[in-house]
Structures are given as C-alpha cells and as structure tokens.
Amino acid sequence: MTMTDALAIEVERLRLRYGTTDVLHDVSFQVRRGEVLALLGPNGAGKTSTIEILEGFRMRSAGRVEVLGVDPARGTEQWRARMGIVLQSWRDHPKWRVRELLAFQGSLYAPYSTAQVRRPWDIDDLLAAVGLTAQAQQPVKVLSGGQRRRLDVAIGLVGRPELVFLDEPTTGLDPKARRDFHELVRRIRDEFETTVLITTHDLDEAEKLADRIVILAAGRIVADGTSEQLTRQIAGHDEVRWVQGGEHLVRHVPDSTAFARELFAREGAEIHELELRRASLEDAYLSIVRTTESSDGDAADIEAQTNGAVR
Amino acid sequence: MTTIAPALRAGVGRGVIELRQAFTGMELVGQLLWPVATLVAVYFLRDVDIGGTGATLGTMILPGALGMFVALGMLLVVQQLAADREDGTLLRAKATPNGIRAYLVGKLVQISATILAYLAIVLIPGAFLVEGLEIADPNSWITFTWVLVLGLVATQAIGVLLGSVIATPRGAGYLSIPILGLIAISGIFAPITGLPEWLQWIAQVFPIYWLGLGMRAAFLPDDAVVVEIGESWRQFETAAVLGAWAIVGLVLAPMVLRRMTRRESGSRVAERREQAMRRVG
Structure with missing residues (x-):
C-alpha cells in the first residue's frame, strides 16, 4: 500500500478565485482513511467552497485535489458511488415516501456492489438505524426537521460509502436527536471504517466526533491538529x-x-x-x-x- | 457498460412513482382541467360547419387537440425541470451514481405516460361526441403511432434543452405565453389557411402545427384535407420536420443539460431558495 492509498482526501495548495477575490488561498490538508476530520471556521471562511470542490460540485482555480485517489473535476460515476453527501439543507423529493426514496437511491448503488462491500445497505436495516421505521410510508414533506435530517443522512449512507461529507449535519436538531446522530456517526466509523469529513459550528460536536480538527479562517488554514494539540497551543x-x-x-x-x-x-x-x-x-x-x-x-x-x- | 441497464430500470421505476404522484389527490384536478376543457369546447363546436368540407369544427378540433397535448409535453418538461432544480431534486440526482440518467429516464416515462392519459381522456369520450372520425381504420392508428412517437421525442428533447437554459419556475411560467401564441396560429382550433401567409410560415417552423396536422391526417376523412395548406396532408414533410426537431433536441439536450447540472451545488440551491423566499416574503 502506498502513501496515497492510506489517504482518503489530499488537498495541496488549493485556490479558488471569483473575479478578483480569492476565496481560498493555498489551502492544504489531508484526511487519512477511516479518520473523522472536522472542518471548523466562521461563516464565510470558505468551508462550503472547500467541501463543494471535494464533492466535485465546484471547479477550483488552482492546486491539486485528490478524493479517493481521483481528481473530483474528473470524477466518474464509479467514483461517485464510493461517497455519500449530506448537505446543509436538502428539501428535495417532497412528494416521495420515505422508504420509496431510500430504495430508489439505493438501487443506483447496486451495480457497484463488490465482494467486500455489499451495496446498497438493506433499506429496512438502514431505516431502523436512523430511527425512521415508523415514518417509512410517510411522504418526505411531512417529516419534522430532525426526521428529515436523519433521512438525509440515511440517503448519504445507503450506498455504503467509503467517504461521507457531512455539511453542518446537526443544525436545528434537538439535544436528543443530536446525540443519536453522534452515535450514528461513531457507528459508521467503527463498523465500516468510513472516512468522515464534517463541517460544524458546534465545537463540542467537533471535540466529541473528530479525530482531528482543521480550522479555516478567511480562506486559509490557520490550525490543524487534534483537539488537545489545538488547546495546548493557546x-x-x-x-x-x-x-x-x-x-x-x-x-x-x-x-x-x-x-x-x-x-x-x-x-x-x-x-x-x-x-x-x-x-x-x-x-x-x-x-x-x-x-x-x-x-x-x-x-x-x-x-x-x-x-x-x-x- | 453494466451500469446502464440498472440505471434505466431504476429510471423507469422512478417514472412510475412520479406518475402515481401526478395522478393522486389534488394533483388529479390539475391534470384533468385542460383535457376536460378541450372536450367541452369540442362539444359546443360539434355542429359548426367548416365551409365546403362536410366536417364540423368539433370534428376537426379533436385530432388537432391531440397533437397540441403531445406538444405540451415540452412545457411539462420545462416546468418540472425548473421545479426540481429549485428544490434540489436535480442536485440529489447529481450526487448519486448515474442519478442524472435515471432522473431523465424517469421524467420522460412519467411525462409520456401523462400525455397518453390526456390523449385517452380527450379521444375516448370525444369519439362519441363528434361524428366522422375514422377511428375504426387501422391505417389511422399507424399514422397516429408514428406521429405520436416522433412528437414525444422531439418535444421532450426540446423541453430538456429549454429547461436547462431557463433557470427558474418563474421563467418557465413566462414560456407558456409564446406557446399559447403558437397554439393560436397553428391551426388547432381553426383552419390555418384562414390566417395571413406570414403567420402560416411561422407556424410551420414549429412542431405544434405538424403534430396537429399529423393527427388530423390520422383521424379525419380525406375530404377534410381541403382546408389544409396545399390541400395535402403532407405526411413526408410532417415526418421530416418532426424528425429534424427530434434530432436537434437529442443532440443538443444532453450537452446543455450536462453544462447546467455541472454548475449545480448545495450553495446554489440554497441561494435560489433565499431568492424565492424574498419574492414570497
């Protein structure tokens, strides 16, 4: 196994420029496989831009980016099948029933099933894991905020991803829903060795979940280390x-x-x-x-x- | 590749689910509105003679309206693409392997089936309301089938093309104005030969006129041809114009759609939502 195989995400001197404004300046960081990395930073620091570049949803201006060994700008469907994306606020497919939507999404991962990783996740098991068994037949639009969030996480996980992007996943969740969510993240990390990149405003959450924390401010990385290292630093x-x-x-x-x-x-x-x-x-x-x-x-x-x- | 067949199958399944949603509850009322309004118009015009043909206006309108409903598939595609882009459904498809392909197949299945339902709602009762439709002749159905298939492909491919360019549900709403104008000059509700020649030329550029003509050729008796341009059903021209639109649409639509979806991201969807909220609030 080479060094690159041990890395899920590699970002080197990443730049993003809109017209004459630089949004990201020489951002460099790495995420090892199986690691939970929290990306912290004030609003407008460039967290969402960074994550969208990694997801292959936005073009970068310069720098080298590899996600699961592939440049996201050239990502294939095969590559796409290896990751899950949970955005800040999904509100798609309002008329679909919960189970119906999850089963449809899952069916698209079936061709990418391998001997090691059976794809998709069993739909009823997954519904149970995120606590939506009782809502399985309800239309998505009638779900509460917390239920909707858990459905989004379930859709992000249905393809048994190697890497999951969680963009401010617990915004608007009550304390119990938040704790359930943290447990779920720990489970997917421990049981499936899933790499997780999470952005959050909640420092307590970052401390609880993340193996490592990267702080982005004004488009630059200003700190990178474990919670203890960052704390000792000050x-x-x-x-x-x-x-x-x-x-x-x-x-x-x-x-x-x-x-x-x-x-x-x-x-x-x-x-x-x-x-x-x-x-x-x-x-x-x-x-x-x-x-x-x-x-x-x-x-x-x-x-x-x-x-x-x-x- | 082995992933294409499962994606197509998933897309068909998706289309069936969307179809069920489109025909349940309050949605059903909206779906029935226009076909039923068309039947009412046909009913009131069933005794109005068109000079010299022996056919009534109601008889002539009915097949023309079938062609119009096929063409409206384009508007449905544009409206649904705009709505799905605004609420992030399209972004979800993009975030899923082969998701855009399955989304598109699902959309075309659902809209084609919706149009078939419209045609049935208009044609089946309509056949009892008006006299002189040649619905017992197998040749009628052969013509109907090829006009229908070419029409569905052409109009929905153009729908995808326009839907990729028009960014918002609002823009999609504005599009229905020129479409209504086009219906008015395309000989659906009155013989096109009654219009000034320059309007006739404009109408003949677009598929709506040819879809109406093709459907009239399928179901009207031969002597009704005297109110058509050149007193001919012009089947070759019908196939050529619809075929040309289908090819243009099929070539350009995937390119334009790909360009549009490439620019979709979470922040763009959030941005559009904020704009929409500002308009409402």
Whole structure:
C-alpha cells in the first residue's frame, strides 16, 4: 500500500478565485482513511467552497485535489458511488415516501456492489438505524426537521460509502436527536471504517466526533491538529478562581497546576473554593480565529506560527 | 457498460412513482382541467360547419387537440425541470451514481405516460361526441403511432434543452405565453389557411402545427384535407420536420443539460431558495 492509498482526501495548495477575490488561498490538508476530520471556521471562511470542490460540485482555480485517489473535476460515476453527501439543507423529493426514496437511491448503488462491500445497505436495516421505521410510508414533506435530517443522512449512507461529507449535519436538531446522530456517526466509523469529513459550528460536536480538527479562517488554514494539540497551543488560557479573604479572584495562567501549587505554598489555608479550568477547545478556537481576523486579512504570519506549533 | 441497464430500470421505476404522484389527490384536478376543457369546447363546436368540407369544427378540433397535448409535453418538461432544480431534486440526482440518467429516464416515462392519459381522456369520450372520425381504420392508428412517437421525442428533447437554459419556475411560467401564441396560429382550433401567409410560415417552423396536422391526417376523412395548406396532408414533410426537431433536441439536450447540472451545488440551491423566499416574503 502506498502513501496515497492510506489517504482518503489530499488537498495541496488549493485556490479558488471569483473575479478578483480569492476565496481560498493555498489551502492544504489531508484526511487519512477511516479518520473523522472536522472542518471548523466562521461563516464565510470558505468551508462550503472547500467541501463543494471535494464533492466535485465546484471547479477550483488552482492546486491539486485528490478524493479517493481521483481528481473530483474528473470524477466518474464509479467514483461517485464510493461517497455519500449530506448537505446543509436538502428539501428535495417532497412528494416521495420515505422508504420509496431510500430504495430508489439505493438501487443506483447496486451495480457497484463488490465482494467486500455489499451495496446498497438493506433499506429496512438502514431505516431502523436512523430511527425512521415508523415514518417509512410517510411522504418526505411531512417529516419534522430532525426526521428529515436523519433521512438525509440515511440517503448519504445507503450506498455504503467509503467517504461521507457531512455539511453542518446537526443544525436545528434537538439535544436528543443530536446525540443519536453522534452515535450514528461513531457507528459508521467503527463498523465500516468510513472516512468522515464534517463541517460544524458546534465545537463540542467537533471535540466529541473528530479525530482531528482543521480550522479555516478567511480562506486559509490557520490550525490543524487534534483537539488537545489545538488547546495546548493557546497556553496561557487556563483559568484559576479562588476566594481569599472574602474576595473572589481570577487569574489566567499558562500552567494552572504549577500556579496552584505555588499558591498553596504561599498562602496555604487562606485559599478557599479553588477552581481550575483548563483552556477548552472553544477558547482555542476563539483565540485562533480572533488573531486571524485582527491581522486584517494578512494571515501569513499567523499561519506560519500556528502551523509551526501544531505540526 | 453494466451500469446502464440498472440505471434505466431504476429510471423507469422512478417514472412510475412520479406518475402515481401526478395522478393522486389534488394533483388529479390539475391534470384533468385542460383535457376536460378541450372536450367541452369540442362539444359546443360539434355542429359548426367548416365551409365546403362536410366536417364540423368539433370534428376537426379533436385530432388537432391531440397533437397540441403531445406538444405540451415540452412545457411539462420545462416546468418540472425548473421545479426540481429549485428544490434540489436535480442536485440529489447529481450526487448519486448515474442519478442524472435515471432522473431523465424517469421524467420522460412519467411525462409520456401523462400525455397518453390526456390523449385517452380527450379521444375516448370525444369519439362519441363528434361524428366522422375514422377511428375504426387501422391505417389511422399507424399514422397516429408514428406521429405520436416522433412528437414525444422531439418535444421532450426540446423541453430538456429549454429547461436547462431557463433557470427558474418563474421563467418557465413566462414560456407558456409564446406557446399559447403558437397554439393560436397553428391551426388547432381553426383552419390555418384562414390566417395571413406570414403567420402560416411561422407556424410551420414549429412542431405544434405538424403534430396537429399529423393527427388530423390520422383521424379525419380525406375530404377534410381541403382546408389544409396545399390541400395535402403532407405526411413526408410532417415526418421530416418532426424528425429534424427530434434530432436537434437529442443532440443538443444532453450537452446543455450536462453544462447546467455541472454548475449545480448545495450553495446554489440554497441561494435560489433565499431568492424565492424574498419574492414570497
């Protein structure tokens, strides 16, 4: 197996330009097979553009892109059969019944069934897996938001894809539907070794699901690493709170454990209600994005800095 | 390739499902409206003589209307393509292997079947309403069949072509205005020879006139030919013009459709939805 076989997605110096505006500048990242990668970033950072280029729905201006070993701009139907796409808001086929639509979509994957991967997924099993068995005979248009979302995921999975794109999949889901969805993503990763590229605004979700996180801001990659690596990167953001002489005190320090040790050594029994909070992914994300935005578009130095720290 | 047959089969299945949807519930009312309105017109005109032919206006209109309904398949394709593009159905097809192929087969199956239903709704009761239709003659049905097949292919291929160019359901709505004009000058509801010659020439460029003529040739008695251009059924010309449109459509439609679907993406569908919401709100 060569290096390329171990990669599901390879993006190198990807550029996208509309007229005179650059939407993506030299974006490079990789996704290994079986990995769950979260693409984070503020609105307008270029997440959707990036994912649409990978899906083969949008042409790039420059750079090299390979998805499952194929340039998406030249993707065949055979290539298409190996991936699933869940967009932000599907509202297609409103008159179709749930099971009918899923069975139709599945039938198009049947010719691509192999000895290793039986395609499509059994329709009734899949309906059960996404919890839509009771809705199987209902028209798609009467489904609730959460049910519709689960149907979209089911359609994305019906062909037993090697790679799934999930574009903000839990927007508008209630907490229980969200947790069910997370379980489903973990299941497809663990049972079928499916590679997942997910975009989200929900940092908690990214932390829970993703093996690795890439942050895109203003069309550039500003961070790439595991949740722990990104958090460690913004050392100095641990929060220490305590009460001393009836006064509530707060300090932000690089190493909260060392600070606490010293504090006790100095003040001893004077310290009450000590609370340590390690910097969270959210702190890291906000700090990284803030630095990018304050640099007024000239993100080159931050990029060098953050990449140096993480890679 | 082994994937084409399953895609065609899936497409036919898709067409059957869409057909069921098109003929259930409130949809059925819309489907019946125009064929029934045509029957009403035929009924009231069943006794109006056309000078010198012995046939009545009702008898002449009925086969012409069959041709018109075949031509309306084009409008159905355009409208449905626009709607499917707006709600993302077409993008879904694009995201699925061979999805566009199956989508297109399904569309043509469903619309052809819908048109056959229209023809049956008009022709079966109509045959009892008017006199002088040659429906017992096997030759009538041979002519009917080839005109129908050529007409379905030509008009739906052009429908795909126009539907790929016209971006919105609104645009598709505007298209029905010139089509109504074309129906008015194509000799469907009155003999074309009563019109100024330059209008006759315009009408003869488009398939609607030839579909009407072909259907009249199939079902009207021979002496009704005197109100046609050149007092001839012009079957060779009918086949040539419909055939030419069919070829142009079949060659260009897949190219234009491919160009259109290549540009579809999630953000484009979302963009159009926002525009539509703004118009409504």
